[in-house]
Amino acid sequence: MADENFALLVQAAYLQTFPPQVQLITEGDPADFLHIVVEGCVELFAEGNQRETTLQLVRPYGTFILAAVLKDAAYLMSGRTVERSRVLMIPSQNVRVTFDRDVAFARALVAELASDFRTVIKEQKNQKLRTGVERLANLLLRLHGEQGSTGTVSLPCDKRTLAALLGMTPENLSRAFGTLKPYGVVVNGGEIRLTMLEDLTTLAKPTRLIDDLNI
Amino acid sequence: MADENFALLVQAAYLQTFPPQVQLITEGDPADFLHIVVEGCVELFAEGNQRETTLQLVRPYGTFILAAVLKDAAYLMSGRTVERSRVLMIPSQNVRVTFDRDVAFARALVAELASDFRTVIKEQKNQKLRTGVERLANLLLRLHGEQGSTGTVSLPCDKRTLAALLGMTPENLSRAFGTLKPYGVVVNGGEIRLTMLEDLTTLAKPTRLIDDLNI
């Protein structure tokens, strides 16, 4: 994008550091800022029906919540830090103005939004086509790949959050890990060893159209 | 958008009429066309794990699949006509070129994409925060409003598809209708009468952040 437009955006933005478990946005509130996770991790969640569920984890350099900002609408999800995190916040007004002014910026935002959309669709397929155990198995395999295929995976958050992300209760997550033991999944706190990758893969049946985030 | 750009798009587009149950796109295929439903109804679905699930119904004048076209990526879902439908198909190459050339067009696409994104998020919340019966109750209430609040709702598709859309089996949908009988839901084929709206609403607990599609 044009240097001057970039400068204007940066000038209007706030960069803040937050401790863990700080709620940054609340569903229903107007979308005042586009948030960009620069460091750490933010959990997007929603409440309703006496329940709470996690919809997404955002890590550097991911944004939230772009769609609400572009539509000038209310947030559909709440967000809180999982760990100590640095977040860049750009006033949504500035985002929209720059969007109209700078084609390259607009193009970039669209690419981001389209990727986000596809991520959510994949997650929807994940939820509707797989059981809890299968979702866990596929997540382990994906993390394994992302973390360098060393045979060990470290979980990105505590197990309660992980359970909500996978669409199950914490108790169920424990049992799902138990179910995966015969497939070489050895749990040690947040560190998981995968000793029988073929068997686990056979169970998980990963598909590029769900599990490959780059597609 | 500029008339000349519009003319170019239209010139490149195909308008076709399809009978019911014709598959228009297949997940995994490259996104050759942006599709716009002009008349009728298209069901977007996905397969995997020996199962199939419906993700969305698209009615006039909705588009699919915008994100894949903009990213020049593969379709994540398959699409088939539910009833006899007319569909406008614009080659994705033309969409992308025009997107770069015409700011107004770009802005319209972004608005559409952002709306689609929010629709999917709402559906994700619907799935993860509600039981099957609650999802059905809320759907009935939403359709009731959309169809003019006459006390009668006509289902937008056959019950098998409806069940998949709600994330349940056809058998379960039948039973869910049975569960809703004490709440004034009288089923007569695809025509449903709602005789106790308050009670149904109490059960459904609709939320604007899930059930209002215009937000």
Place this chain on the structure above:
DNA sequence: ACGATAGATTGATAAATATCAAGACGACGC
């Protein structure tokens, strides 16, 4: 070292949902 606490696990049970197998109903063609 000591309890206090939050997170995680386990067991028992209940609720939600899926599966399998019939049976009912309605639309359609002849």
Place this chain on the structure above:
DNA sequence: GCGTCGTCTTGATATTTATCAATCTATCGT
């Protein structure tokens, strides 16, 4: 009118998932 077909419904059962209660474990501050 009468099969025929596909859809929908119903019943019986199994699987999956949630809930509730209790226990365990690790961490932390004092």
